[in-house]
Amino acid sequence: MGDVNGFIASGITEVPVVIIETDEGVEGVALGSDHDLARIFPALEGQDPRGVSALYDRMLAHVFKAGHNGATFGGVATFDAALWDIKAKLVGEPLWRLLGATDRFVPGYASGLDIALSDERLAAFYESMAERGFTSGKLKGGRDVETDLRRLDIVRGALTRNTARPALMLDANESWNLKQAVRFVSAVEAEVDLTWIEEPLRRWDAHGHARLSRAVNAAVATGENLTGLEQFRSLFDLGGVDIVQSGAVWGITHFLRLAYAAHARDLPISPVGLTSNPAVTHAAAAVPNHLTAEVQDLAAPFGVVVDEEFVDGGIVLGDAPGAGLRIDEAAIESAREQGDWMQAAGPHVRPVRAGLMLTADAPEADSTPAPLSI
The missing domain is CATH 3.30.390.10 (Enolase-like, N-terminal domain)
Known part of the structure; x- marks a missing residue:
């Protein structure tokens, strides 16, 4: 992942x-x-x-x-x-009923966190999501146009079992500068009807996002890493966001307040990463401008039972009181040796030269000096 x-x-x-x-x-x-x-x-x-x-x-x-x-x-x-x-x-x-929803169904899109998957494993993931009725998918990419076009076609091919024109999204995870983003997205759009481009620039670059939105056909989706409603002001004021995203890890009240702020501007909202905080799905069911929610995995986290189902291209919330979470503490305790995501490399660490390369797929030189002993 x-x-x-x-x-x-x-x-x-x-x-x-x-x-x-x-x-x-x-x-x-x-x-x-x-x-x-x-x-x-x-x-x-x-x-x-x-x-x-x-x-x-x-x-x-x-x-x-x-x-x-x-x-x-x-x-x-x-x-x-x-x-x-x-x-x-x-x-x-x-919770969905307490928050005012009448429909327990939350539309979603498939998201494989798939930058490292082979083409075969990429196809297998999206075929499994197509079996659950999903009609849209998001690819991680942004290094090589030809590679992304080939892999977007794999995603499209899997999802066409449910619709003739699947919605295709591309997520660059803040890896570009503005002109890189314009050139890359324009090249992709010459071959693919891209629904949105996600996090093309640094999260705070409202001016850059606004310029990009005017330069490409795809909607600009961003906001999942902004920690507080006040951080969206410049994006709203400058027209730098077309799809307002909220990280599920930032909770329910933040999502609700952001949803209504977006709704006041006729903008849709989309929560990201529901596995990290499934309760936000209940909030998504209760706001008027929810567009679609990111579904990364059909299984609940280990040791957690979530009262929900993935069918018909979305999430069906259950009737259990509260957010529908039940914890198996004994199972978790027995598997504490599972591993640790806080490591020196991976998607949580931004490369030193991100946004500063003439070609997006240029290898990074390791110029890190030898560490001092302390």
């Missing part, structure tokens, strides 16, 4: 499980990030968990001096998802 910045050969990543206990015995369960939980929790301790929106703001205020941006936002988000789980359990309803 991985992207243009690198990959993890094992395909294993760690997803923390957070459980909030209450004095009435109701537990809130969430997946996401465990960053800064000890620093954030005093904002919640002793509070009524039903006041989720106020507690969300209380958590942000609690880390005001250093700021909530970055990894700390993930800790806030995981607590937030656990609070929503408690609130829905207290009234005995699935």
